[in-house]
Amino acid sequence: MKTVSELRAALPRVGCVEWIGVRPARRASLESVEEVELVPGVGLIGDHRALRKPNPEHARQVTLIQWEHLAAIASFLGINEVSPGLLRRNIAVSGINLLALKDRRFRIGDTEIEGTGLCPPCSRMEEIFGPGGYNALRGHGGITARVTAGGEISLGNEVVVVP
Numbered sequence: 001m002k003t004v005s006e007l008r009a010a011l012p013r014v015g016c017v018e019w020i021g022v023r024p025a026r027r028a029s030l031e032s033v034e035e036v037e038l039v040p041g042v043g044l045i046g047d048h049r050a051l052r053k054p055n056p057e058h059a060r061q062v063t064l065i066q067w068e069h070l071a072a073i074a075s076f077l078g079i080n081e082v083s084p085g086l087l088r089r090n091i092a093v094s095g096i097n098l099l100a101l102k103d104r105r106f107r108i109g110d111t112e113i114e115g116t117g118l119c120p121p122c123s124r125m126e127e128i129f130g131p132g133g134y135n136a137l138r139g140h141g142g143i144t145a146r147v148t149a150g151g152e153i154s155l156g157n158e159v160v161v162v163p
Contacts, residue, residue, distance in 0.1 A: 016094050018093065018094050020155060060119075076132075106160060
């Protein structure tokens with residue numbers, strides 16, 4: 001019989017970057033980009049949340065959301081689809097369960113990232129989607145992460161757990 005630790009380490013496949021977004025200013029709309037540079041202790045270059053004073057311990061340098069959850073969120077909202085840019089996350093990933101990356105290191109492109117925690121929805125979801133927007137995202141908000149090794153990521157990059 002496998003231990004819980006062994007079960008948590010086994011993933012059926014690698015993930016894929018489906019969407020990348022940066023916000024040039026606070027409360028601005030996310031701009032979809034094909035590639036972006038990640039810097040340890042800073043975050044995504046071009047995103048307003050990129051830390052001006054690098055802090056390698058900051059837990060929210062990058063936010064990721066599960067691509068497959070976009071359909072569930074849209075269903076809860078009673079609409080046909082939800083654009084990942086509306087959810088205010090930096091990277092949308094398919095094919096790998098993001099919750100399996102919490103507290104683990106993983107690679108995307110040239111970078112190495114560490115999942116630091118869950119990323120619950122914020123009150124802006126009510127502004128964007130109307131009443132119930134916050135609750136539509138509960139349990140589907142993705143994860144936060146810190147950059148441990150910088151580099152570039154781009155659409156189509158694999159998301160692979162570091163053993």
